[in-house]
Amino acid sequence: IQSERPYHRMMEQWHPLGIVGVISAFNFPVAVWSWNAMLALVCGDVVVWKPSEKVPLCSVACQNIFREVLEENGVPEGVVTIINGDYKVGEFMTTDPRVPLISATGSIRMGKIVGGVVASRLGRSILELGGNNGIIVTPSADLKLVLTGALFGAVGTAGQRCTSTRRLIVHESVYNEVKQNLANAYKQLHIGNPLDEHNHVGPLIDRDAVEKYLNAIEEVKKEGGKFLVEGGVLEGKGYESGCYVKPCIAEVEHDFRMVHEETFAPILYLIKYKDLEQAIAYHNEVPQGLSSAIMTTNMREAEQFLSVAGSDCGIANVNIGTSGAEIGGAFGGEKETGGGRESGSDSWKAYMRRQTNTVNYSTELPLAQGIKFDL
Structure with missing residues (x-):
């Protein structure tokens, strides 16, 4: 960097933060951890990982695989540690001043708590929270693309992605055709064991998620919504867990209360x-x-x-759906979705501290901005 003073030079350095805390959600137990942890390690940090208590075995498996990689390359395994447990583990991490950065993925409620606690000690946080993602369908839209994008966005991973499509905002001139195309497509969905490659929709994570799904359906009906494709819980062979539900579609008004909330389930709202x-x-x-x-x-x-x-979103696409972000682009949102970005060209900066250096290689000491301070 050019200095304004003669025989001086300036530069910037980036140094590791130290310990990075990662709090991950159940729906992407590998991806969220890895794109935080690997970037933190490249930046010279060490990582403490608190995975979702709903998927402890996934996190243990990841940690064991990574431990072997570290061992094979002569790296101390302590550079990445895992602590399985409930919310109390997260509380310890967020309040500890030795952890300068917390990257947390989860609900808006969780993010407000984490963000507030970390901010109270003037720490840093990356918050990846809820989404209520919409696709606008214009009169000129290619309706084949609409069907593909909306269908996967709404029912892929049983609607349990922060980028899942919740709202389809359709122009009145193509509304009926889009509605009928979706209704026909939903009839062809196969729901069952996600390890069976012929199935399109797997289960919700637990019974609590099922209850929230059912409650959302009832609330939409109370507000006057009409279900084009009915929802419900599946029963019988293969559905013994009680966590398999039917993806559903509701015709709603844009200002319904439930339309403004995120339901982590395969419910799609049609808005004209x-x-x-x-x-x-x-x-x-x-x-x-x-x-x-x-x-x-x-x-x-x-x-x-x-x-x-x-x-006004952190991600805005043209002629693709809302789901399926690529690692090369910055990932994150605005408003109650949180703040900060994971992945992308400059996301590494969040995991480091910035330092400005000025080096004087002369025998004089001129002050900046031409200030005179002679004795």
Whole structure:
């Protein structure tokens, strides 16, 4: 960096933070840990990992695999440690000043607690929280792309992704055709053991998730929503866990209370709109801001959606769905989705501390900004 003083030079250095705490959710027990931990290690940090108590065996398996890799390469296994347990483990991590950075993935409620505690000690946090992701379908949209993007977005991983599609905001001129295409596609879905490659939809994580799914359906009905495809819990052989549910579609108004909340389950809301400004307003009025998409072959519509007058989300796509983020792009959201970014070109900066250096290689000591301080 050019210095304003003669015979001086400036530079910036990046140093490791030290200990990075990772709190991961159940739905991506490997990915969230790995893209945090590996980047932290590259930056010279060590990692303490608190996985979701709902998937302890996945985390143990990951840790054992990684331990072998460390051993084979002569790296002390303590550079990455795992602590399985309930929320109390997370409390210890978030309150400990020896952990300068906490990267937490989970619900908005959890993120507000973690973010508040870490901020109270002036620590850093990366928060990847809930999403309420919408796809806007314009009159010029390729409806084949709409069907593929919306279908996987809504039912893939049983709707248990933070990027799952929750809202399909469809122009009135193509609304009925989109609705019928989706209804026909839902009839062809196979629900069952996710290890069977012929199945499209697996189970919800536990009975508590099933209860939230059922409650959301009832609340939508109370608000006046009409179900195009009915939901429900599956019973019988192969469904003994009580966690297999039917993906469902509801026709709703944009301002229903449940439409503004994230339900971590395969419930898709259909919303009709008249013009693009109205569609963007409907899209942006929810408190979450993770992923978004527009389906259009109109360049002006696409560019408006990507502009400051368009989507207010951290991720905005054109002619692909809301789900399926790639590791090369920055991942994260706005508003109640949290803050900070994981992966992407400059995400490494979050795992390091920045230092500015000025080196004087002259025999004089001039002050900056031309200040005179002669005695």
